[in-house]
Structure formats: C-alpha cells, structure tokens
Amino acid sequence: MGELPGGAPEKLSFRPKAEPEGPPAARAPAGRYYAALLAGDLRSLQVLTDRYHQDVNLVFELGQEELEWQAKSRASYGLSGLWSLEYKRELSTPLCIAAGRGHAGCLRHLLRRRAAPDLAPGGRGALHEACRGGHAACAALLLEHRADPQLRGADGRAPLHLCAAPATLGCAKLLVQHGAAVDLPAEDTGDTALHVAARHCLYEHAQLYLARGAGVDRRNAQDETPLSVLCGQAPRDEDGCLQLCRLLVRHGADVEARDEARRGPLHKACGQANHRVVRFLLRRGADVNALDYDGLSPLGCVLRAAACKRELQPHLCVQVLLNHGSQKIWPGAFEKVLKSCAAVPEIIEILFNSYSQIPVAEKWAEAVPEEVFQQHLTFYESLFRLSGTARCLQHLCRFAIRKQLGSKCHRLVALLPVPKSLHGYLLLEPQGAVL
Known part of the structure; x- marks a missing residue:
C-alpha cells in the first residue's frame, strides 16, 4: 500500500468491529496495523511498517452505523419522522490514533519513519x-518533529483550544513554549485559550496564559470576556471558581464588561446562583x-433560576444583593415571584422582609x-396569617435601620452598637417564619 499518483496518501476503508468481517487474508496486514495502533503494540507496529512496508501516512476510513432521527418532511420541523441507520465516516492517520491514545513509543517509531x-x-x-487527551509526552514528540503548534482543525481550533481539562496543563506549557499564540481566537466561537480556561475553571492554565500576555478582556463571538464566561458556568468547584475570578480581576478584568445581550459577570453569576x-x-x-437588554437585573436573574438551583441555596444571592442596595421587586409582582420560587421559601421570606409592609x-x-405548602408548612402558615395585619415593631425597626444604611448594609451593620445576635436579623437572615 503505497501512495496514490501525485503523492497523496492512500485511503483504507476500514470499519473496526469487535469481530471484523471478511477472511483473515482480507484483514491482514491492514487490520493488524489498526489494531496495533489502538493497543500501542510497538513490536507489531515495527514489523508491519518495516517488514510489510505499511504506509506511516496511511489514511484510515473509520465508520460505524448510528441511529439518526429523520424528519418525514421539512414542514414537520423534526416533530415527526423515523429512526434510520446512518453510516458515519471518520478519517484518521496512524499518528492521530497513537497520539490520541497516548502511545508515545508508537508515535516515536512513526515519526522516525517520516510520518507527517x-x-x-x-x-x-x-x-x-x-x-x-492530555498526553504531554506525545505532544513533546510532535513538537520536536516540527508539528505546527497553531495548526487549525476543521472547526477552526488550534491545539491550545483543546487544552480543556486539568490533565492538559503539560500540553499547554509545551505549546506556549513552542510559540503557540495565547490570544489566537477559535474560528467558530472566537474563544481564546483564556476563554477556554475560564469555561472549564482551569486556574493554572489561566495563570500560564496571563503570564504569557493573554488579553484578560478579549472578546469572543458572543462578546464575552473570560470573566463573563467563567461567571456563566455552573459552580462545580466553588473555591476554584472564586480563585480564578480573583486572578482575572487582579490582572485587570472589567467586572462590568457586558456581552451581546448586555449581561455582565454579575448577571451570569446570579443566574448560576x-x-x-x-x-x-x-x-x-x-x-x-444593571439591566440587560431584556430589562432583567441581577436580582431578576436569581429569581428566574431559583427553582432549578435549589441545591445551591439561591436565597444567599438574594440576601447579598439586597444588602448591597439592589432595588426590590415591584410589590405587585410578588405573586409571580411566589409562583416561581415557592419551593425556596427562604427567598420569599427575604424578599417579604425587605419591605416595611406588603399586603x-x-x-x-x-x-x-x-x-x-405542606413541605414548608410552618413558614407559609406564618406568612398567610399576616393577611390584614400589621408587621411587628421589631421588623419595622429593622426596616428603618436598613433604609438608613442603604447600600452599605453589608458593611455597616457589623459596626452598629447592637448585640451581635441581631446582625443576622438586620441582614435578612432567614428565620423560617415571618412575624
């Protein structure tokens, strides 16, 4: 199997299965070649390339049958149709197979035999x-053999854009050492390497890119900065997310940078509770x-997301926002908030207590x-008992103090000459009932 006329590598149509079809003679040595690459079997690979002269630049055509939903007509918009088997084709090379599985020995052997x-x-x-795959040893070998550290794939992404997991830090270091541009945008998303690090909460990656001069406020295709991207991610690692926020802000990230929908990092962090x-x-x-294009404030973002973020205690965001001077919701909209946030009674309590009186x-x-109602019986009974009655004097005193302190409640309450046991009360700490 040599090259086709014109120097183009020969293509092999090969559909790997647990039990390949056809007689052994039809499968060998190409089938063994593919199997050796998958398994990282260097000895077999040496025999196949040196004795059987398998092309180190051979292009494998890998395929598998997958079920795909086929609409019956365009008018159906995909709402009706049928499942049909579709043949999926993927092209690969020995180098790609070995590198993707971390088989450094096989990779070295192929490169020495002039694999491209x-x-x-x-x-x-x-x-x-x-x-x-985070295979730094393989990346080092490829870069030593002059692989382009900024080669764009079909999706417009360079290798640095694929360093999206903690295990890829070694690869990222090698790439920047060999000249990979940290601010190169992906053609499809516009993400730079710092956007990728922010999206996956990769603190050490971000440190690396910032040390190499990455633009901390570079925009992607959605006009998002890395800080905006980070704040829009679900907080799988709250400590890591906060540390990365601090790093970006320390390097000058704009906490008010708005995306194409006029949403800033605060809107997005609130939406993620x-x-x-x-x-x-x-x-x-x-x-x-701040308001986005839909007129939604950070408080509105929390209230919209609260029902599906209960495990993250979204009421803490509501409490923090109100203690920093967030405008309260219009009293006439309280019923709507009650419908959407009833399962998080702490939010209802905090909002209700932010007013002097709501009928x-x-x-x-x-x-x-x-x-x-049954699940949170004590709270809702206390709330509905207030129908037609006035709030207690203690609550009215709290409201007066909070009104005087305004947006500085979060800072000044601790300085008041009152018992510390009252600090939480003044800062709208939920009590489980209202009086």
Whole structure:
C-alpha cells in the first residue's frame, strides 16, 4: 500500500468491529496495523511498517452505523419522522490514533519513519489529539518533529483550544513554549485559550496564559470576556471558581464588561446562583442594579433560576444583593415571584422582609402548590396569617435601620452598637417564619 499518483496518501476503508468481517487474508496486514495502533503494540507496529512496508501516512476510513432521527418532511420541523441507520465516516492517520491514545513509543517509531506530523484528513491533526487527551509526552514528540503548534482543525481550533481539562496543563506549557499564540481566537466561537480556561475553571492554565500576555478582556463571538464566561458556568468547584475570578480581576478584568445581550459577570453569576462570586463582584464594584437588554437585573436573574438551583441555596444571592442596595421587586409582582420560587421559601421570606409592609393577598395561597405548602408548612402558615395585619415593631425597626444604611448594609451593620445576635436579623437572615 503505497501512495496514490501525485503523492497523496492512500485511503483504507476500514470499519473496526469487535469481530471484523471478511477472511483473515482480507484483514491482514491492514487490520493488524489498526489494531496495533489502538493497543500501542510497538513490536507489531515495527514489523508491519518495516517488514510489510505499511504506509506511516496511511489514511484510515473509520465508520460505524448510528441511529439518526429523520424528519418525514421539512414542514414537520423534526416533530415527526423515523429512526434510520446512518453510516458515519471518520478519517484518521496512524499518528492521530497513537497520539490520541497516548502511545508515545508508537508515535516515536512513526515519526522516525517520516510520518507527517501535521497531516489532518479527519479535521484534527495528531497534535490536536495529543492535547485533547492530555498526553504531554506525545505532544513533546510532535513538537520536536516540527508539528505546527497553531495548526487549525476543521472547526477552526488550534491545539491550545483543546487544552480543556486539568490533565492538559503539560500540553499547554509545551505549546506556549513552542510559540503557540495565547490570544489566537477559535474560528467558530472566537474563544481564546483564556476563554477556554475560564469555561472549564482551569486556574493554572489561566495563570500560564496571563503570564504569557493573554488579553484578560478579549472578546469572543458572543462578546464575552473570560470573566463573563467563567461567571456563566455552573459552580462545580466553588473555591476554584472564586480563585480564578480573583486572578482575572487582579490582572485587570472589567467586572462590568457586558456581552451581546448586555449581561455582565454579575448577571451570569446570579443566574448560576453562585453567591460567593456574586459577593466578590459586588465588593469589586459591579453594578447591583444593571439591566440587560431584556430589562432583567441581577436580582431578576436569581429569581428566574431559583427553582432549578435549589441545591445551591439561591436565597444567599438574594440576601447579598439586597444588602448591597439592589432595588426590590415591584410589590405587585410578588405573586409571580411566589409562583416561581415557592419551593425556596427562604427567598420569599427575604424578599417579604425587605419591605416595611406588603399586603398579603388571599390569592397568594393559590400560587403555592399544595405539596410545597405542606413541605414548608410552618413558614407559609406564618406568612398567610399576616393577611390584614400589621408587621411587628421589631421588623419595622429593622426596616428603618436598613433604609438608613442603604447600600452599605453589608458593611455597616457589623459596626452598629447592637448585640451581635441581631446582625443576622438586620441582614435578612432567614428565620423560617415571618412575624
């Protein structure tokens, strides 16, 4: 199997299965070649390339049958149709297969026999595959053999854009050492390497890129900065997310940078109910009452997301926002908030206590599902008992003090000459009932 006329590498149509079809003679040595690459079997690979002269730049055509949904007609918009088997084709090379599986010995053998390091018939080169898998030894070998550290794949991404997991840090270091540009944008998303690090909360990657001069406020295709991207991610690691926020802000990240929807990092952190990042951004000067193109404030973002973020205690975001001077919701909209946030009674309590007095309407009870009412019986009974009555003097005193302190409640309450046991009360700490 040599090259086709014109020097193009020969293509092998090969569909790997647990039990390959056809007689052994039809499968060998090409089938063994592919199997050796998958297994990292260097001895077999040496025999196949040196004795059987298998082409080190051979292009494998890998395929598998997958079920795909086929619409019956365009008018159906995919709502009706049928499942049909579709043949999926993927092209790969020996280098890509070995690099993607971390078989450094096999990779070295192929490179010594002049395998082309930048051959990418399947849309990604061997360096892309090595970086995606976090195989630093393979990446080092490819770069030593002059693989292009900025080679773009079919999706417009360079190898550095595929360093998206903690295990890829070694690959990222090698790439920047060999001249990879940290501010190179991906063609499809516009993400730089720092955006990728922010999206996956990779602190050490971000440190590396910032030390290499990465633009901390570079924008992607959605007009997002890395800080904005980070704040829009679900807080899988709250400590790591907060540390990375601090790093970006320390390097000059704009806490008020708005994306194409006019949403800033604070909007996004509130939408993810990430109260620690919300508190951090507010202390760094983020506008607590900023509105996006839909007229939604950070408080509105929390309330919209609260029902599906209950495990993250979204009421803590509401409490922090109000203690930093967030405008309260219009009293007439309280019923709507009750409908969407009834399952998080702490939010209802905090909002209710932020006013001196809100008339409790009879129809509020209809907004709370029966199972939610029973689950939080003590709180909702205390709330609905206030229908037609005035709030207690203690609450009215709290409201007067908070009104006087305004947006500085979070800082000044601790300085008041009152018992410390009252600090939480003044800062709207939920009590489980209202009086």
